[in-house]
Amino acid sequence: MKRTAPITLALLLSAALIAPAGAQELSGTLKKVKETGTFTVGYRESSIPFSYLDDKQQPIGYAMDLCMKIVDAVKAELKLPNLKVSLQPVTSSNRIPLLQNGTIDMECGSTTNSVKRQEQVWFGPTYFVINVTAAVKKNAGINALADLNGKTISTTSGTTSVPLIKSYEKTKSINVKEIYGKDHAESFLLLADDRAAAFIMDDILLAGQIANSKSPADYKILPESLRQEPYSMMIRKDDAQFKALVDKTVGGVMKSGEIDKLYAKWFMNPVPPKGLNMNFPMTPAIRDAFKNPNDKGVQ
Protein backbone atom coordinates (compact mmCIF):
# COMPACT_ATOMS: atom_id res chain seq x y z
CA MET A 1 0.00 0.00 0.00
CA LYS A 2 2.71 2.37 1.05
CA ARG A 3 4.75 1.70 -2.06
CA THR A 4 1.90 2.19 -4.49
CA ALA A 5 0.94 5.62 -3.16
CA PRO A 6 3.55 7.63 -5.11
CA ILE A 7 2.67 5.72 -8.26
CA THR A 8 -1.02 6.46 -7.82
CA LEU A 9 -0.18 10.09 -7.26
CA ALA A 10 1.98 10.19 -10.38
CA LEU A 11 -0.77 8.55 -12.38
CA LEU A 12 -3.30 11.05 -11.12
CA LEU A 13 -0.97 13.93 -11.92
CA SER A 14 -0.27 12.79 -15.43
CA ALA A 15 -3.98 12.18 -15.95
CA ALA A 16 -4.62 15.79 -14.95
CA LEU A 17 -1.94 17.03 -17.34
CA ILE A 18 -3.12 15.15 -20.38
CA ALA A 19 -6.82 15.72 -19.65
CA PRO A 20 -8.74 17.52 -22.42
CA ALA A 21 -9.39 21.25 -22.08
CA GLY A 22 -12.96 20.61 -20.92
CA ALA A 23 -11.75 18.84 -17.84
CA GLN A 24 -9.29 21.48 -16.71
CA GLU A 25 -10.28 23.57 -13.73
CA LEU A 26 -12.67 26.30 -14.72
CA SER A 27 -11.89 29.91 -13.94
CA GLY A 28 -13.32 33.35 -14.59
CA THR A 29 -16.41 33.64 -16.74
CA LEU A 30 -16.74 29.93 -17.51
CA LYS A 31 -16.58 29.09 -13.82
CA LYS A 32 -19.19 31.73 -13.02
CA VAL A 33 -21.46 30.47 -15.83
CA LYS A 34 -21.08 26.87 -14.70
CA GLU A 35 -21.96 27.82 -11.12
CA THR A 36 -24.90 30.10 -11.90
CA GLY A 37 -26.20 28.20 -14.93
CA THR A 38 -26.75 31.53 -16.68
CA PHE A 39 -24.82 33.34 -19.38
CA THR A 40 -25.69 37.01 -19.75
CA VAL A 41 -25.15 38.76 -23.08
CA GLY A 42 -25.11 42.56 -23.11
CA TYR A 43 -26.70 44.05 -26.23
CA ARG A 44 -27.35 47.52 -27.63
CA GLU A 45 -30.84 48.76 -28.38
CA SER A 46 -30.11 50.84 -31.46
CA SER A 47 -26.72 49.87 -32.93
CA ILE A 48 -28.14 48.80 -36.30
CA PRO A 49 -27.23 46.30 -37.77
CA PHE A 50 -24.81 45.03 -35.09
CA SER A 51 -27.07 44.74 -32.11
CA TYR A 52 -30.57 46.18 -31.89
CA LEU A 53 -34.16 45.39 -31.06
CA ASP A 54 -36.49 44.03 -33.73
CA ASP A 55 -40.25 44.55 -33.82
CA LYS A 56 -40.73 41.85 -31.18
CA GLN A 57 -38.27 43.68 -28.90
CA GLN A 58 -35.75 40.86 -29.38
CA PRO A 59 -32.07 41.81 -29.80
CA ILE A 60 -30.77 40.78 -33.21
CA GLY A 61 -27.86 41.73 -35.46
CA TYR A 62 -24.50 40.82 -36.88
CA ALA A 63 -22.74 40.96 -33.50
CA MET A 64 -25.59 39.02 -31.89
CA ASP A 65 -25.24 36.24 -34.50
CA LEU A 66 -21.52 35.98 -33.79
CA CYS A 67 -22.11 36.04 -30.05
CA MET A 68 -24.71 33.28 -30.29
CA LYS A 69 -21.98 31.12 -31.86
CA ILE A 70 -19.93 31.80 -28.74
CA VAL A 71 -22.94 30.95 -26.55
CA ASP A 72 -23.22 27.63 -28.41
CA ALA A 73 -19.52 27.01 -27.83
CA VAL A 74 -19.95 27.75 -24.10
CA LYS A 75 -22.84 25.27 -23.94
CA ALA A 76 -20.70 22.60 -25.61
CA GLU A 77 -17.66 23.39 -23.47
CA LEU A 78 -19.54 23.22 -20.18
CA LYS A 79 -21.81 20.40 -21.39
CA LEU A 80 -24.82 22.49 -20.42
CA PRO A 81 -27.21 22.21 -23.40
CA ASN A 82 -29.94 23.93 -21.36
CA LEU A 83 -27.77 26.84 -20.28
CA LYS A 84 -29.97 29.85 -19.59
CA VAL A 85 -29.01 32.77 -21.83
CA SER A 86 -30.26 36.09 -20.52
CA LEU A 87 -30.11 39.30 -22.50
CA GLN A 88 -29.35 42.63 -20.89
CA PRO A 89 -29.52 45.98 -22.70
CA VAL A 90 -26.45 48.18 -22.20
CA THR A 91 -25.49 51.71 -23.28
CA SER A 92 -22.21 53.27 -24.38
CA SER A 93 -21.66 54.52 -20.86
CA ASN A 94 -22.56 51.54 -18.72
CA ARG A 95 -21.23 48.65 -20.84
CA ILE A 96 -17.76 48.58 -19.23
CA PRO A 97 -18.88 48.84 -15.58
CA LEU A 98 -21.62 46.24 -16.15
CA LEU A 99 -19.10 43.85 -17.68
CA GLN A 100 -16.62 44.44 -14.87
CA ASN A 101 -19.15 43.97 -12.08
CA GLY A 102 -20.45 40.74 -13.59
CA THR A 103 -23.93 41.93 -14.63
CA ILE A 104 -23.08 40.84 -18.19
CA ASP A 105 -20.55 38.21 -19.26
CA MET A 106 -19.93 39.49 -22.77
CA GLU A 107 -20.92 42.63 -24.66
CA CYS A 108 -22.07 42.28 -28.25
CA GLY A 109 -22.57 45.61 -29.90
CA SER A 110 -20.46 48.18 -31.65
CA THR A 111 -17.61 48.67 -29.22
CA THR A 112 -14.28 50.04 -30.40
CA ASN A 113 -11.29 47.98 -29.36
CA SER A 114 -8.79 50.57 -28.12
CA VAL A 115 -5.50 50.20 -26.30
CA LYS A 116 -6.85 52.44 -23.55
CA ARG A 117 -9.93 50.24 -23.09
CA GLN A 118 -7.72 47.15 -23.01
CA GLU A 119 -6.51 48.37 -19.62
CA GLN A 120 -10.06 47.67 -18.42
CA VAL A 121 -11.42 44.84 -20.56
CA TRP A 122 -10.38 42.29 -23.17
CA PHE A 123 -11.69 41.90 -26.69
CA GLY A 124 -12.45 39.04 -29.06
CA PRO A 125 -11.27 39.08 -32.68
CA THR A 126 -12.04 42.21 -34.70
CA TYR A 127 -15.29 41.63 -36.59
CA PHE A 128 -15.67 45.03 -38.23
CA VAL A 129 -13.56 48.08 -39.05
CA ILE A 130 -15.15 51.53 -39.24
CA ASN A 131 -14.21 55.09 -40.10
CA VAL A 132 -15.24 57.86 -37.72
CA THR A 133 -16.82 60.59 -39.84
CA ALA A 134 -19.84 62.92 -40.05
CA ALA A 135 -23.38 62.56 -41.37
CA VAL A 136 -24.81 65.84 -42.65
CA LYS A 137 -27.89 67.00 -44.52
CA LYS A 138 -27.26 67.20 -48.27
CA ASN A 139 -28.77 70.68 -48.51
CA ALA A 140 -26.52 72.08 -45.74
CA GLY A 141 -23.60 72.71 -48.10
CA ILE A 142 -21.12 70.85 -45.92
CA ASN A 143 -18.63 68.81 -47.96
CA ALA A 144 -15.72 68.41 -45.56
CA LEU A 145 -15.17 68.28 -41.83
CA ALA A 146 -13.49 71.70 -42.01
CA ASP A 147 -16.83 73.18 -43.17
CA LEU A 148 -18.20 72.49 -39.71
CA ASN A 149 -16.30 75.47 -38.31
CA GLY A 150 -18.62 77.58 -36.14
CA LYS A 151 -21.43 75.00 -36.33
CA THR A 152 -23.02 72.74 -33.76
CA ILE A 153 -22.36 69.01 -33.97
CA SER A 154 -24.00 66.17 -32.13
CA THR A 155 -22.37 63.03 -30.88
CA THR A 156 -23.18 60.29 -28.40
CA SER A 157 -21.72 60.75 -24.93
CA GLY A 158 -19.42 57.99 -23.78
CA THR A 159 -18.15 57.11 -27.28
CA THR A 160 -14.64 57.46 -28.65
CA SER A 161 -15.89 60.18 -31.04
CA VAL A 162 -15.87 62.77 -28.27
CA PRO A 163 -12.09 63.04 -27.71
CA LEU A 164 -11.53 62.56 -31.48
CA ILE A 165 -13.56 65.59 -32.48
CA LYS A 166 -11.90 67.64 -29.74
CA SER A 167 -8.40 66.84 -30.96
CA TYR A 168 -9.48 67.44 -34.58
CA GLU A 169 -10.70 70.89 -33.56
CA LYS A 170 -7.34 71.63 -32.03
CA THR A 171 -5.16 70.43 -34.90
CA LYS A 172 -7.25 72.15 -37.60
CA SER A 173 -7.90 75.19 -35.39
CA ILE A 174 -11.62 75.13 -36.07
CA ASN A 175 -14.28 75.65 -33.47
CA VAL A 176 -17.44 73.59 -33.15
CA LYS A 177 -20.02 73.33 -30.39
CA GLU A 178 -20.81 69.80 -29.24
CA ILE A 179 -24.15 68.63 -27.97
CA TYR A 180 -24.56 65.13 -26.66
CA GLY A 181 -27.27 62.56 -27.17
CA LYS A 182 -27.43 59.68 -24.75
CA ASP A 183 -27.75 57.14 -27.59
CA HIS A 184 -27.27 57.18 -31.37
CA ALA A 185 -30.99 57.59 -32.11
CA GLU A 186 -31.08 60.72 -29.98
CA SER A 187 -27.91 62.18 -31.48
CA PHE A 188 -29.36 61.57 -34.94
CA LEU A 189 -32.62 63.20 -33.91
CA LEU A 190 -30.65 66.36 -33.12
CA LEU A 191 -29.32 66.33 -36.70
CA ALA A 192 -32.73 65.51 -38.18
CA ASP A 193 -34.30 68.41 -36.25
CA ASP A 194 -31.60 70.79 -37.58
CA ARG A 195 -30.39 71.36 -34.04
CA ALA A 196 -26.97 70.06 -35.06
CA ALA A 197 -25.31 70.49 -38.47
CA ALA A 198 -23.58 67.12 -38.29
CA PHE A 199 -23.62 63.90 -36.32
CA ILE A 200 -20.08 62.61 -35.73
CA MET A 201 -19.98 58.84 -35.34
CA ASP A 202 -18.77 55.59 -36.89
CA ASP A 203 -19.70 55.45 -40.59
CA ILE A 204 -21.65 52.19 -40.38
CA LEU A 205 -23.74 53.46 -37.48
CA LEU A 206 -24.45 56.65 -39.40
CA ALA A 207 -25.51 54.53 -42.39
CA GLY A 208 -27.84 52.62 -40.06
CA GLN A 209 -29.44 55.75 -38.64
CA ILE A 210 -29.84 57.24 -42.12
CA ALA A 211 -31.42 54.08 -43.52
CA ASN A 212 -33.80 54.16 -40.56
CA SER A 213 -34.75 57.83 -40.96
CA LYS A 214 -37.91 59.23 -42.52
CA SER A 215 -36.10 60.42 -45.65
CA PRO A 216 -32.76 58.66 -46.14
CA ALA A 217 -32.13 60.59 -49.37
CA ASP A 218 -31.69 63.85 -47.40
CA TYR A 219 -28.47 62.76 -45.74
CA LYS A 220 -24.94 61.96 -46.77
CA ILE A 221 -21.82 60.67 -45.06
CA LEU A 222 -18.62 62.65 -45.53
CA PRO A 223 -15.80 60.67 -47.20
CA GLU A 224 -13.21 61.94 -44.70
CA SER A 225 -12.13 59.83 -41.78
CA LEU A 226 -11.10 61.02 -38.33
CA ARG A 227 -9.82 57.55 -37.53
CA GLN A 228 -10.20 53.85 -38.35
CA GLU A 229 -11.39 51.71 -35.47
CA PRO A 230 -11.81 47.96 -35.02
CA TYR A 231 -15.04 46.64 -33.45
CA SER A 232 -15.12 43.59 -31.27
CA MET A 233 -17.03 41.84 -28.51
CA MET A 234 -15.91 42.74 -24.99
CA ILE A 235 -15.13 40.17 -22.34
CA ARG A 236 -13.70 40.51 -18.85
CA LYS A 237 -10.00 41.21 -18.48
CA ASP A 238 -7.51 38.54 -17.38
CA ASP A 239 -9.89 35.72 -18.31
CA ALA A 240 -7.59 33.73 -20.60
CA GLN A 241 -9.81 30.63 -20.55
CA PHE A 242 -12.91 32.37 -21.89
CA LYS A 243 -10.82 34.50 -24.26
CA ALA A 244 -9.35 31.34 -25.83
CA LEU A 245 -12.87 29.99 -26.38
CA VAL A 246 -14.05 33.27 -27.95
CA ASP A 247 -10.98 33.51 -30.21
CA LYS A 248 -11.32 29.90 -31.31
CA THR A 249 -15.05 30.22 -32.06
CA VAL A 250 -15.00 33.56 -33.89
CA GLY A 251 -11.69 32.76 -35.60
CA GLY A 252 -13.27 29.52 -36.83
CA VAL A 253 -16.25 31.38 -38.31
CA MET A 254 -13.84 33.69 -40.11
CA LYS A 255 -11.52 30.98 -41.41
CA SER A 256 -14.37 28.78 -42.62
CA GLY A 257 -15.80 31.59 -44.72
CA GLU A 258 -19.08 31.46 -42.82
CA ILE A 259 -18.40 35.10 -41.95
CA ASP A 260 -18.99 36.10 -45.60
CA LYS A 261 -22.55 34.82 -45.39
CA LEU A 262 -23.11 36.63 -42.10
CA TYR A 263 -21.66 39.82 -43.55
CA ALA A 264 -23.87 39.65 -46.62
CA LYS A 265 -26.91 38.93 -44.46
CA TRP A 266 -26.51 42.05 -42.32
CA PHE A 267 -24.72 44.58 -44.53
CA MET A 268 -25.77 43.85 -48.12
CA ASN A 269 -29.40 42.74 -47.70
CA PRO A 270 -32.53 44.20 -46.17
CA VAL A 271 -32.59 43.56 -42.43
CA PRO A 272 -35.56 43.37 -40.08
CA PRO A 273 -37.70 44.94 -38.79
CA LYS A 274 -38.22 47.49 -41.56
CA GLY A 275 -36.26 45.88 -44.41
CA LEU A 276 -33.49 48.48 -44.30
CA ASN A 277 -30.47 47.81 -46.47
CA MET A 278 -27.13 49.17 -45.26
CA ASN A 279 -25.54 48.65 -48.70
CA PHE A 280 -22.15 48.66 -47.05
CA PRO A 281 -19.71 46.52 -49.09
CA MET A 282 -16.77 44.93 -47.30
CA THR A 283 -13.84 47.37 -47.13
CA PRO A 284 -10.23 46.12 -47.56
CA ALA A 285 -9.65 46.70 -43.83
CA ILE A 286 -12.59 44.43 -42.94
CA ARG A 287 -11.49 41.76 -45.44
CA ASP A 288 -8.04 41.83 -43.90
CA ALA A 289 -9.45 41.45 -40.37
CA PHE A 290 -11.36 38.32 -41.49
CA LYS A 291 -8.29 36.84 -43.17
CA ASN A 292 -6.06 37.39 -40.14
CA PRO A 293 -8.23 37.27 -37.02
CA ASN A 294 -6.66 39.56 -34.41
CA ASP A 295 -7.58 41.66 -31.40
CA LYS A 296 -5.28 44.63 -31.99
CA GLY A 297 -6.71 47.79 -30.45
CA VAL A 298 -6.50 51.25 -31.94
CA GLN A 299 -4.26 53.77 -30.13
Place this chain on the structure above:
Amino acid sequence: MKLSIFLEQLPDEGIAWWQNLASGLGWTLGTAFFAWIIAFTLGSIVGVVRTTDKRWLVRIGDAYVELFRNIPLIVQFFVWYFVVPNVVPAVKAWVIAADPTEFQFVTSIVCLGLFTSARIAEQVRSGIQSLSTGQRNAGYAIGLTQVQTYRYVLLPMAYRIIIPPMTSEVMNLIKNTSVAFSIGLVELFFRTREMAEMTFRYFEAFTAATLIYMVIAMSANRIMAIIERRVAVPGYITGGK
Protein backbone atom coordinates in the same frame (compact mmCIF):
# COMPACT_ATOMS: atom_id res chain seq x y z
CA MET B 1 -7.98 54.70 -5.41
CA LYS B 2 -5.80 57.16 -7.25
CA LEU B 3 -6.46 60.71 -6.08
CA SER B 4 -3.89 62.24 -8.44
CA ILE B 5 -6.34 61.53 -11.27
CA PHE B 6 -8.14 64.76 -10.32
CA LEU B 7 -5.00 66.74 -11.10
CA GLU B 8 -4.48 65.09 -14.47
CA GLN B 9 -5.27 67.10 -17.58
CA LEU B 10 -8.16 66.37 -19.90
CA PRO B 11 -7.04 65.46 -23.41
CA ASP B 12 -6.84 68.59 -25.58
CA GLU B 13 -8.56 71.00 -23.23
CA GLY B 14 -5.86 72.40 -20.97
CA ILE B 15 -7.81 71.95 -17.73
CA ALA B 16 -7.58 69.32 -15.01
CA TRP B 17 -10.37 66.89 -14.10
CA TRP B 18 -11.15 68.64 -10.80
CA GLN B 19 -11.71 71.86 -12.76
CA ASN B 20 -14.00 69.99 -15.14
CA LEU B 21 -16.04 68.72 -12.19
CA ALA B 22 -16.07 72.21 -10.67
CA SER B 23 -17.51 73.66 -13.88
CA GLY B 24 -20.19 70.97 -13.72
CA LEU B 25 -20.92 71.96 -10.13
CA GLY B 26 -21.42 75.55 -11.32
CA TRP B 27 -24.10 74.44 -13.80
CA THR B 28 -25.74 72.28 -11.13
CA LEU B 29 -25.98 75.15 -8.65
CA GLY B 30 -27.09 77.63 -11.32
CA THR B 31 -29.83 75.29 -12.53
CA ALA B 32 -31.00 74.55 -8.98
CA PHE B 33 -31.02 78.26 -8.04
CA PHE B 34 -33.15 79.47 -10.95
CA ALA B 35 -35.39 76.41 -10.85
CA TRP B 36 -36.04 77.09 -7.14
CA ILE B 37 -37.19 80.63 -7.91
CA ILE B 38 -39.69 79.28 -10.44
CA ALA B 39 -40.74 76.44 -8.17
CA PHE B 40 -41.29 78.62 -5.12
CA THR B 41 -43.18 81.35 -6.97
CA LEU B 42 -45.41 79.11 -9.07
CA GLY B 43 -45.82 76.57 -6.28
CA SER B 44 -47.02 79.25 -3.86
CA ILE B 45 -49.49 80.67 -6.36
CA VAL B 46 -50.91 77.27 -7.31
CA GLY B 47 -50.97 76.15 -3.66
CA VAL B 48 -52.94 79.24 -2.60
CA VAL B 49 -55.29 78.95 -5.58
CA ARG B 50 -56.19 75.43 -4.51
CA THR B 51 -57.46 76.65 -1.12
CA THR B 52 -59.65 79.49 -2.39
CA ASP B 53 -63.44 79.24 -2.65
CA LYS B 54 -63.44 79.51 -6.47
CA ARG B 55 -64.23 75.97 -7.63
CA TRP B 56 -62.85 76.42 -11.15
CA LEU B 57 -59.57 77.85 -9.83
CA VAL B 58 -59.22 74.87 -7.49
CA ARG B 59 -59.82 72.50 -10.43
CA ILE B 60 -57.13 74.17 -12.53
CA GLY B 61 -54.71 74.07 -9.61
CA ASP B 62 -55.44 70.38 -8.99
CA ALA B 63 -54.94 69.56 -12.67
CA TYR B 64 -51.61 71.42 -12.69
CA VAL B 65 -50.32 69.51 -9.69
CA GLU B 66 -51.46 66.12 -11.00
CA LEU B 67 -49.93 66.79 -14.43
CA PHE B 68 -46.44 67.56 -13.16
CA ARG B 69 -46.51 65.16 -10.26
CA ASN B 70 -47.60 62.06 -12.17
CA ILE B 71 -45.04 62.10 -14.99
CA PRO B 72 -41.52 60.85 -14.27
CA LEU B 73 -38.96 63.63 -14.22
CA ILE B 74 -36.80 62.11 -16.96
CA VAL B 75 -39.83 61.89 -19.26
CA GLN B 76 -40.60 65.55 -18.60
CA PHE B 77 -37.03 66.42 -19.58
CA PHE B 78 -37.46 64.60 -22.90
CA VAL B 79 -40.80 66.25 -23.58
CA TRP B 80 -39.38 69.73 -22.98
CA TYR B 81 -36.19 69.05 -24.94
CA PHE B 82 -37.34 66.94 -27.88
CA VAL B 83 -41.13 67.24 -28.19
CA VAL B 84 -41.97 70.86 -27.38
CA PRO B 85 -39.63 72.37 -30.02
CA ASN B 86 -41.23 70.17 -32.67
CA VAL B 87 -44.81 71.17 -31.89
CA VAL B 88 -44.30 74.85 -31.12
CA PRO B 89 -42.76 76.59 -34.17
CA ALA B 90 -41.61 79.62 -32.14
CA VAL B 91 -39.61 77.43 -29.77
CA LYS B 92 -38.15 75.56 -32.74
CA ALA B 93 -36.96 78.79 -34.34
CA TRP B 94 -35.40 79.85 -31.06
CA VAL B 95 -33.74 76.46 -30.55
CA ILE B 96 -32.01 76.65 -33.90
CA ALA B 97 -30.89 80.24 -33.40
CA ALA B 98 -29.86 79.89 -29.75
CA ASP B 99 -26.64 78.52 -28.38
CA PRO B 100 -27.29 74.80 -27.69
CA THR B 101 -25.92 75.07 -24.15
CA GLU B 102 -28.23 77.99 -23.45
CA PHE B 103 -31.23 75.98 -24.60
CA GLN B 104 -30.24 73.00 -22.46
CA PHE B 105 -29.85 75.31 -19.46
CA VAL B 106 -33.21 77.03 -19.95
CA THR B 107 -34.95 73.70 -20.62
CA SER B 108 -33.53 72.26 -17.41
CA ILE B 109 -34.57 75.27 -15.34
CA VAL B 110 -38.11 75.30 -16.72
CA CYS B 111 -38.50 71.54 -16.44
CA LEU B 112 -37.18 71.28 -12.88
CA GLY B 113 -38.94 74.49 -11.85
CA LEU B 114 -42.36 73.24 -12.97
CA PHE B 115 -41.82 69.73 -11.63
CA THR B 116 -40.83 71.04 -8.21
CA SER B 117 -43.55 73.73 -8.20
CA ALA B 118 -46.22 71.02 -8.27
CA ARG B 119 -44.72 69.54 -5.13
CA ILE B 120 -44.39 72.94 -3.44
CA ALA B 121 -48.02 73.68 -4.37
CA GLU B 122 -49.11 70.51 -2.62
CA GLN B 123 -47.22 71.52 0.51
CA VAL B 124 -48.51 75.08 0.53
CA ARG B 125 -52.05 73.74 0.17
CA SER B 126 -51.63 71.29 3.02
CA GLY B 127 -49.98 74.01 5.14
CA ILE B 128 -52.95 76.33 4.67
CA GLN B 129 -55.50 73.57 5.18
CA SER B 130 -53.80 72.49 8.40
CA LEU B 131 -54.91 75.80 9.94
CA SER B 132 -58.29 75.81 11.60
CA THR B 133 -61.10 77.47 9.62
CA GLY B 134 -61.48 79.84 12.57
CA GLN B 135 -58.29 81.61 11.45
CA ARG B 136 -59.72 82.41 8.04
CA ASN B 137 -63.08 83.43 9.49
CA ALA B 138 -61.37 85.64 12.07
CA GLY B 139 -59.59 87.43 9.26
CA TYR B 140 -62.87 88.05 7.45
CA ALA B 141 -64.56 89.05 10.72
CA ILE B 142 -62.14 91.90 11.35
CA GLY B 143 -62.86 93.17 7.84
CA LEU B 144 -59.85 91.86 5.88
CA THR B 145 -60.37 91.01 2.22
CA GLN B 146 -59.54 87.48 1.00
CA VAL B 147 -56.16 88.67 -0.29
CA GLN B 148 -55.38 90.38 3.00
CA THR B 149 -56.47 87.34 4.98
CA TYR B 150 -53.97 85.21 3.04
CA ARG B 151 -51.23 87.80 3.28
CA TYR B 152 -51.50 88.64 6.99
CA VAL B 153 -53.18 85.65 8.61
CA LEU B 154 -52.93 82.36 6.71
CA LEU B 155 -49.65 82.41 4.76
CA PRO B 156 -47.35 83.60 7.59
CA MET B 157 -48.46 80.59 9.60
CA ALA B 158 -48.65 78.12 6.72
CA TYR B 159 -45.11 78.85 5.48
CA ARG B 160 -43.68 78.36 8.97
CA ILE B 161 -45.42 75.00 9.23
CA ILE B 162 -44.12 73.73 5.89
CA ILE B 163 -40.47 74.73 6.24
CA PRO B 164 -39.36 71.15 7.08
CA PRO B 165 -40.96 69.49 4.01
CA MET B 166 -39.83 72.44 1.91
CA THR B 167 -36.25 71.77 3.06
CA SER B 168 -36.59 68.29 1.58
CA GLU B 169 -37.80 69.82 -1.67
CA VAL B 170 -34.77 72.11 -1.89
CA MET B 171 -32.51 69.12 -1.34
CA ASN B 172 -34.46 67.05 -3.87
CA LEU B 173 -34.24 69.83 -6.41
CA ILE B 174 -30.46 70.00 -6.09
CA LYS B 175 -30.19 66.24 -6.53
CA ASN B 176 -32.75 66.17 -9.36
CA THR B 177 -30.56 68.49 -11.46
CA SER B 178 -28.51 65.37 -12.18
CA VAL B 179 -31.33 64.11 -14.45
CA ALA B 180 -30.50 67.02 -16.78
CA PHE B 181 -27.52 64.96 -17.98
CA SER B 182 -30.08 63.09 -20.12
CA ILE B 183 -30.52 66.13 -22.36
CA GLY B 184 -26.77 66.77 -22.40
CA LEU B 185 -26.55 69.61 -19.88
CA VAL B 186 -22.91 69.61 -18.73
CA GLU B 187 -23.74 69.58 -15.02
CA LEU B 188 -21.95 67.73 -12.27
CA PHE B 189 -23.29 64.25 -13.06
CA PHE B 190 -22.55 64.65 -16.79
CA ARG B 191 -18.98 65.70 -15.99
CA THR B 192 -18.63 62.80 -13.57
CA ARG B 193 -19.72 60.30 -16.20
CA GLU B 194 -17.45 61.92 -18.74
CA MET B 195 -14.51 61.65 -16.38
CA ALA B 196 -15.32 58.01 -15.58
CA GLU B 197 -15.67 57.08 -19.24
CA MET B 198 -12.53 58.81 -20.41
CA THR B 199 -10.20 57.87 -17.55
CA PHE B 200 -11.93 54.59 -16.55
CA ARG B 201 -11.57 55.82 -12.97
CA TYR B 202 -15.21 55.07 -12.13
CA PHE B 203 -14.61 54.69 -8.42
CA GLU B 204 -12.77 57.99 -7.98
CA ALA B 205 -15.15 59.98 -10.19
CA PHE B 206 -18.36 58.75 -8.61
CA THR B 207 -16.97 58.99 -5.08
CA ALA B 208 -16.15 62.63 -5.74
CA ALA B 209 -19.65 63.27 -7.12
CA THR B 210 -21.26 61.52 -4.15
CA LEU B 211 -19.35 63.67 -1.68
CA ILE B 212 -20.06 66.89 -3.59
CA TYR B 213 -23.81 66.18 -3.81
CA MET B 214 -23.89 65.30 -0.11
CA VAL B 215 -22.09 68.49 0.85
CA ILE B 216 -24.33 70.79 -1.19
CA ALA B 217 -27.57 69.05 -0.17
CA MET B 218 -26.54 69.18 3.49
CA SER B 219 -25.56 72.85 3.16
CA ALA B 220 -29.04 73.55 1.81
CA ASN B 221 -30.45 71.67 4.77
CA ARG B 222 -28.42 73.77 7.22
CA ILE B 223 -29.39 77.03 5.55
CA MET B 224 -33.07 76.10 5.73
CA ALA B 225 -32.61 75.16 9.41
CA ILE B 226 -31.20 78.61 10.11
CA ILE B 227 -34.15 80.21 8.30
CA GLU B 228 -36.52 78.03 10.30
CA ARG B 229 -34.98 79.19 13.56
CA ARG B 230 -34.91 82.85 12.54
CA VAL B 231 -38.56 83.04 11.60
CA ALA B 232 -39.87 80.84 14.40
CA VAL B 233 -42.61 82.36 16.55
CA PRO B 234 -42.01 81.21 20.14
CA GLY B 235 -44.67 78.83 21.33
CA TYR B 236 -46.49 78.80 17.99
CA ILE B 237 -45.66 75.37 16.60
CA THR B 238 -45.77 72.60 19.16
CA GLY B 239 -42.27 71.46 20.00
CA GLY B 240 -40.77 74.56 18.37
CA LYS B 241 -37.66 75.87 20.08
